Amino acid sequence: MSQFALLGRRRFAPFFWTQALGAFNDSAFRNAMVMLAAFQMGLSDREVGLYTNLAPALFILPFFLFSATAGQLAEKFEKTRIIRFVKLFEIAAMALAAYGFIGHHLAFLLVVLFMMGVHSTVFGPIKYAILPQALQPSELVGGNGLVEMGTQMAILIGMMTGNALMLITGIGPHFSAALTIGVAVIGYIASRFIPPAPATAPDLRFNWNPVTETVRVLRITGEDRAVFNAVLGISWFWFFGTVLVAQLPLYTRINLGGDGSVNTLVLTLFSIGTGVGALMCEKMSGKRVEIGLVPLGAFGLTAFGIDLFLARPGSAAVRGLDWHAFLAASGSWRIVLDLTLIGVFAGFYVVPLFAFVQARTQRDRLSRVIAGNNILNALLIVIASVFGLGLGMLGFNAPQIFLLAAVLNVVVAAYIFTLVPEFLMRFITWVLVNTLYRIRVDGMQNLPEEGAALLVCNHVSFMDPLLLMANLRRPARFVMYYKIFNVPLLHFVFKTAKAIPIAGQKEDPAVLHQAFEDVDAALANGELVCIFPEGGLTKDGNIAPFRPGVEKILERRPVPVVPMALRGLWGSVWSRHDSMMGRTRLPRRFRARVELVVDAPRPAAEVTAAVLEQRVQVLRGDFA
Structure with missing residues (x-):
């Protein structure tokens, strides 16, 4: 059975659409808020910079504060019931966002952004822990591939939709408010069709102290060496992706000579590539959890990251190209191929790691391990942001940062594969x-x-x-x-x-x-x-x-x-x-x-x- 057949199964399809709609709304709301601040309110560059830099920090903060608590909730209680409460919370948040959009209350929208961070934090452990309960072992890789593809496409479409609607003169905020509320309601309706997913640790003693529980969750995550290093691999994926995506606007403007449509194009290429790579994992792994694909993915990230640097290391000779003109320019298709294949190999890299964590972790602690993974992911995203900003202040341009990230990827991959030789062993066997x-x-x-x-x-x-x-x-x-x-x-x-x-x-x-x-x-x-x-x-x-x-x-x-x-x-x-x-x-x-x-x-x-x-x-x- 093809993995796409899961989209016709009640045990998977309602969950798939629930999580995809949530990812869409996260993206649409955040980008609409940025467009409101940057183009609709007449703010100074300094004020716009303050809001656009504060927004990611507010969204990521709940992952540090509440991930451990979210992991306990997902273990102790029936997961579908929590999902429905989370979707109701999303509807309330989007209703508040409508007030902020229409009234141009940016400070209020930042509070809503924090709420959406809480929404994603609580949903995160459930998102990956529910799959082993809903899917057969032979479906685990395909299901993860579909979820990764759906998430990437939802984020991309949400970004483009949020940007486009908010920029409609006069009524953009009203359209943005209507869209986000409507999608939240549809997401809740979809969640009503998700079959029950029983608690995996109903007798778990709940710890309300987020600090001590975070320490305990991280300790649980580190107990299985192979699982912990898979988690480190996933966190490194987020580091690499954050560094890459953060440089794309400057790379587009300075090195590619493109306008906003070219920036959208390069983000689209990366997202589509990741989705394609995620979907290919099932076929390439023979429907097994095949971590031999992880070294292959790491190799591709480095190879095409280096080639992205070599393809256009200097500034573009012509500026202001739209996406048609960019594609017609000399050397552009090499860059298109590099960005797409970085995405494809990112899919090869991350999907088997998630499936490996799900397959190797005991059911009564999987949600907490996923919560530990989310904490480490958030930490690596913050470090990646500081890393990119620091290199920019030191005078590194975007292609040079791509090159350094690609080289670092070799070092990190070698470190992980040395700690857990099973990854390299499976790669040799698979090849x-x-x-x-x-x-x-x-x-x-x-x-x-x-x-x-x-x-x-x-x-x-x-x-x-x-x-x-x-x-x-x-x-x-x-x-x-x-x-x-x-x-x-x-x-x-x-x-x-x-x-x-x-x-x-x-x-x-x-x-x-x-x-x-x-x-x-x-x-x-x-x-x-x-x-x-x-x-x-x-x-x-x-x-x-x-x-x-x-x-x-x-x-x-x-x-x-x-x-x-x-x-x-x-x-x-x-x-x-x-x-x-x-x-x-x-x-x-x-x-x-x-x-x-x-x-x-x-x-x-x-x-x-x-x-x-x-x-x-x-x-x-x-x-x-």
């Missing part, structure tokens, strides 16, 4: 597997979502563990022959994935004994463990007899067993089909079509090595 094979997966819904299980699979090629790593929705510990475990380059992947090396009794009894100990410890810890019971690669394409080691594991730790089968690998890269007299011929089936079939779990008491061998043979069929 290798998707380069060498075309894979179809059947029955992945049979894989247990939580708890221990023993996975058994036929063994056809040296790439089998990588194929399974790249396609299983949950991380698994692979038991593999110690010589394969120690293959250069792949050793990093296998070690990072916590694979378990094993040897024959005659080769190394100590390694064999330790392997069984590690398998038992992993199962006791609720992990998935995958073994290849044939004990080695097939030499003729047929499944060899399963060895009794699987029975030994189950005697000690009776856990569910999931039979699996790989099809189509015989004759592909690194199988033994082309082996002759100890030499390996060039592979004849590069980009082989491969299938992975996952069977329903079986109780340990019902399986033996022979029963599993027969079942895997049936799953594989004649498609060796």
Whole structure:
């Protein structure tokens, strides 16, 4: 099923439109307020600058003050009910905004802006914590992609609409007031159709102290190292995006020689690119939470950020170009491509990180982890603003700031990937597997979502563990022959994935004994463990007899067993089909079509090595 089919499902569609309409209203209101101050009230440049710089600070302040409280609300109470209260709050805020618009009361509008910051702060933890409750695991990446796309498009359309309506001579404030109130009402109506999302921690003891609760939320966010570093990655995305977007008005005017229509164009390119990248994540990840896309996204942000600097490092020769004239000018399409692809790779970067946080965090603390993420995001946005202003005061122009941000992105990405090698390991696995094979997966819904299980699979090629790593929705510990475990380059992947090396009794009894100990410890810890019971690669394409080691594991730790089968690998890269007299011929089936079939779990008491061998043979069929 395509991710777009979710837009026809009640468990997703009402929420999608509720959050998109809220993002639209945030953007439309803020931009209408700026246009009112800048063009409708006859204020001095100094006064306009004061209001336009104060506005972002007031909007971001509630994220520091109330995120921790919002995270508790989303854990302790039913989420849909909170969403409806938030939308009613938005209607009230927009009614007050109408008074400020029509009466030209800027100070009053700043109070409303703070209220909208509160609105976004309370909605934030619910926005991402509700998705794992509403979606199947295979839908999580696609759902996040749709939400990210919807948010980007809503912000962009809201910006353009808010600007355009407020600039209508004489009646702009009235149109702006009517629009924002109307959208808020429609958002509330949409929220009435969101299905219930039960509380995940109804017994949570509420802490009303925002300071101590913020400290506690940040501590909870940091407890899982991989999740915390994913949160840092998301916060860095906001830093990078804030630096980029903040420079675009000056970049447009000075370096591109464009007018306001060109500024709108470059913002549109970035937003559309991000939306496209977000939507592509589902296809590229095979509907799995694939953090291997994150290094790819980081690489693209740096590569096209540097090229944006190289494309137009100096001032434009001609000023005042509209968007038509800009596109017709020499070198403009390179800039268009750079801005769009920065957005595309931003989507590759951020969507898997959000899905990773949702998939790896316990349900009864996910809202608080998202709240911690929002606090760190707000902090990085403030730092990004100071960073951009500081570099501007030091004499850096917009392209130079783009270059510095792109270089810093390499440093930050390397730091995160060093702390959590799983990101880089998944990237290597994703690239290798998707380069060498075309894979179809059947029955992945049979894989247990939580708890221990023993996975058994036929063994056809040296790439089998990588194929399974790249396609299983949950991380698994692979038991593999110690010589394969120690293959250069792949050793990093296998070690990072916590694979378990094993040897024959005659080769190394100590390694064999330790392997069984590690398998038992992993199962006791609720992990998935995958073994290849044939004990080695097939030499003729047929499944060899399963060895009794699987029975030994189950005697000690009776856990569910999931039979699996790989099809189509015989004759592909690194199988033994082309082996002759100890030499390996060039592979004849590069980009082989491969299938992975996952069977329903079986109780340990019902399986033996022979029963599993027969079942895997049936799953594989004649498609060796």
